[in-house]
Amino acid sequence: MAVPPSPHQLIERLAQESRWRPGRVGEPFPEHPLQPDRWRIEDGRFALRTGTGYAFHYAAGEGVTVEQDRSADPAELELWLNGSVYAAVACLNGLYPIHASAVAHDGRVHAFTGPSGAGKSTLVAGLGRRGYPLFCDDTLLLDLSGPDTIMALPGHKRLKLTDHGLALTASPAQSQVGAGTGKSYAMPPAGICREPLPLASLTFLEQGSPSSVAPVTGAERFSRLEDDHYTQQLFLGARRPALAELFALRARIAGAVTMARLVRPFTAEGFAKSLDLAETLITHYHKEQAP
Amino acid sequence: MSRPLIKAADRFSETTIDGEVVVMSLDTGSFFSLTQTAATAWQLIDGTRDLAQLVDALGAHYGTAPADIEADIREFVAELVGAGLVAGG
Numbered sequence: 001m002a003v004p005p006s007p008h009q010l011i012e013r014l015a016q017e018s019r020w021r022p023g024r025v026g027e028p029f030p031e032h033p034l035q036p037d038r039w040r041i042e043d044g045r046f047a048l049r050t051g052t053g054y055a056f057h058y059a060a061g062e063g064v065t066v067e068q069d070r071s072a073d074p075a076e077l078e079l080w081l082n083g084s085v086y087a088a089v090a091c092l093n094g095l096y097p098i099h100a101s102a103v104a105h106d107g108r109v110h111a112f113t114g115p116s117g118a119g120k121s122t123l124v125a126g127l128g129r130r131g132y133p134l135f136c137d138d139t140l141l142l143d144l145s146g147p148d149t150i151m152a153l154p155g156h157k158r159l160k161l162t163d164h165g166l167a168l169t170a171s172p173a174q175s176q177v178g179a180g181t182g183k184s185y186a187m188p189p190a191g192i193c194r195e196p197l198p199l200a201s202l203t204f205l206e207q208g209s210p211s212s213v214a215p216v217t218g219a220e221r222f223s224r225l226e227d228d229h230y231t232q233q234l235f236l237g238a239r240r241p242a243l244a245e246l247f248a249l250r251a252r253i254a255g256a257v258t259m260a261r262l263v264r265p266f267t268a269e270g271f272a273k274s275l276d277l278a279e280t281l282i283t284h285y286h287k288e289q290a291p
Numbered sequence: 292m293s294r295p296l297i298k299a300a301d302r303f304s305e306t307t308i309d310g311e312v313v314v315m316s317l318d319t320g321s322f323f324s325l326t327q328t329a330a331t332a333w334q335l336i337d338g339t340r341d342l343a344q345l346v347d348a349l350g351a352h353y354g355t356a357p358a359d360i361e362a363d364i365r366e367f368v369a370e371l372v373g374a375g376l377v378a379g380g
Contacts, residue, residue, distance in 0.1 A: 218311035219324035243317050244304045251306035251313070 004145035007196030010095065011153055014141075018089050020064035020081060025055035039084065041237035046088040052076055052180065056085050060092060076178035082156055083138065087231045090141045091238035095153065096249060097231035100140040100202065102152065103132035103282075104193035109152040110282045111140050112262070114205035115229070119266070119274075122165035123205065125186060126275045129169060132282070134159065134188035135197070139231055142199060144249060150256050152199045157192055158185045168271050201258040201285055203278065208263040211273040213281060216259035224259065225250045258285055294379040296345060296368065297338040303376050316374050323374070328353065328360070329367055342368055342380045 005013065027033050028047040029040050034055070039048040046058040053072030057065045064085055066077070087097045101120035102111035110132075112120050121137050128134060136155030143151040158174070160183045166173055173184035204216065204224060216224060241249070260281055264274040305314045312325040312333055325333050328349065335348050346364050350357035371377040 218309045218326070219313045219322070221308050222306070222313050223322065243315065243320055247304040247306070247315050251304075251308075254308050255306065 007143050007151045007153060010093070010143055011196060013093055014090060014095075014153070016063075017058070017060065017093055018064060018081070018086060020066050020085075023065040023067065025049075025057045025065055025067040028057045039088070039234075041088055041092070041234055044092055046085070046092060046234075046238075048080070048084055048088070050076075050080065052178075054080055056080060058085065058089055058092070064089070073179050075176050076180075079160075079178050079181065084230065084234070086155070087139050087141075088234050088238070090139075090153075091231075091235045094143075094145065096142040096144050096253075097235055098140045098142060098202070099138065099227055099229035099231050101137045101159075102135040102140050103127045103190075104135045104154075104195075104197055105132055105282050107197060108200035108285070109135050109140075109193075109197045110201045110203070110278075110285070111135075111152070111199065112203050112205055112278070113140075113227075118205040118207070119165075119271075120205060121159050121161055122168055122271070123274060123278060125159050125161060125165060125169040125171055125188065126271065127278060127282075128159075128189035130275065130279060131190050133190045133193045135193045140199075142253070143196070144252065149198045150253060151196050153196050154193050157188075159188055160184070161186050168268060199253075199257055201260065201281060202253075203260045203262050203281060205274075206261060206263045207266055209265040209270070211264040211270055211277060213260055213262050213277040216261055221254040221259050222250055225253060293341040293343070295338050295341050296336045296377055296379040298336055298377055299375060314376065316376060318375055321374070323371075323376075328363070332364060332367060333371075336368075336371075336377055 032040055034047055034049040036049055036051040044060045048056045053069040055067040090097055100111040100113035101124040102109050103124050112123050114120055124134060137159050141153040160177050161171060162183055171186040175185050177183040177185060262277055264270040302317050303314050305312060312330045314323040331352060332349055335345055346357045346361045349360060368380055
């Protein structure tokens with residue numbers, strides 16, 4: 001029986017497979033011409049045509065080809081390569097993506113998930129101010145090939161923050177993510193984690209008042225993993241798992257990872273409180289559950 | 292005499308999380324979250340009991356008169372049968 005690659009080998013493979021070069025993308029799936037803002041994943045290949053002048057194509061062993069027309073904003077390239085393309089390459093190389101940003105603490109990963117605009121990046125930037133290094137921003141990759149521990153692979157080197165997120169976290173803006181995104185790159189205040197680590201907790205961010213945190217238990221742990229974000233769609237397209245396989249994957253995550261719900265208003269006070277609550281979750285985990 | 296209730300093993304996946312049994316129909320992808328009596332009933336559906344015997348077993352398990360729970364169990368089993376997860380009854 002083949003031994004699955006180690007998390008370190010997966011990181012190397014992901015870096016190798018994600019390398020990119022400029023070239024002509026054309027129509028990788030001639031029977032299904034790609035319209036702007038559409039992607040297709042099939043037969044171990046991925047293609048994306050953005051509405052902003054970029055086209056990408058990935059095939060296993062060939063890396064990523066990038067085509068851009070004159071209208072394309074050069075600042076957007078990193079966004080696509082570290083977003084949709086990164087997630088697609090990961091899915092086609094056996095990894096499971098979750099729409100989450102995460103920090104590392106004491107040898108484990110603590111992830112925060114929610115729909116776009118839920119404040120994932122801002123929260124991990126704020127946790128960075130409190131000394132927690134960034135593990136990933138927006139896409140968390142899981143290696144489920146091992147029999148026991150669910151390993152997470154480190155991702156991004158910078159955060160993408162809105163002006164509001166920059167202000168809340170007192171983060172200096174480095175450069176624009178892309179003219180149309182309204183976001184800027186910012187360095188993680190506590191640096192980044194480069195090591196694959198076990199995933200310890202997954203916290204669902206919600207807007208509301210008053211600020212509170214509560215465990216997610218029972219079947220809700222399972223149903224909360226039914227995410228309709230594009231990363232899950234990429235995974236489904238890449239793996240085309242049978243319902244039973246998908247159920248088993250989610251059951252494994254639900255059974256192995258501590259889950260909580262963090263509710264807070266989108267105010268400066270709410271943000272400060274959410275950092276307190278998130279930090280409590282992280283430190284509580286280690287007091288109560290660390291082996 | 293009614294037939295024993297038996298799970299259609301090839302038509303669902305199940306897992307237990309925090310004591311709740313999550314059952315997914317492989318035909319439709321729909322979920323059932325089973326707690327307390329429903330979870331126990333699901334565990335007792337093992338091909339050896341018909342509906343009346345299941346009600347008796349649950350009554351004994353919870354120290355309840357079978358007549359007090361029969362209607363609820365009958366409805367629950369009908370739901371499982373309707374979803375194709377259980378046959379017999």
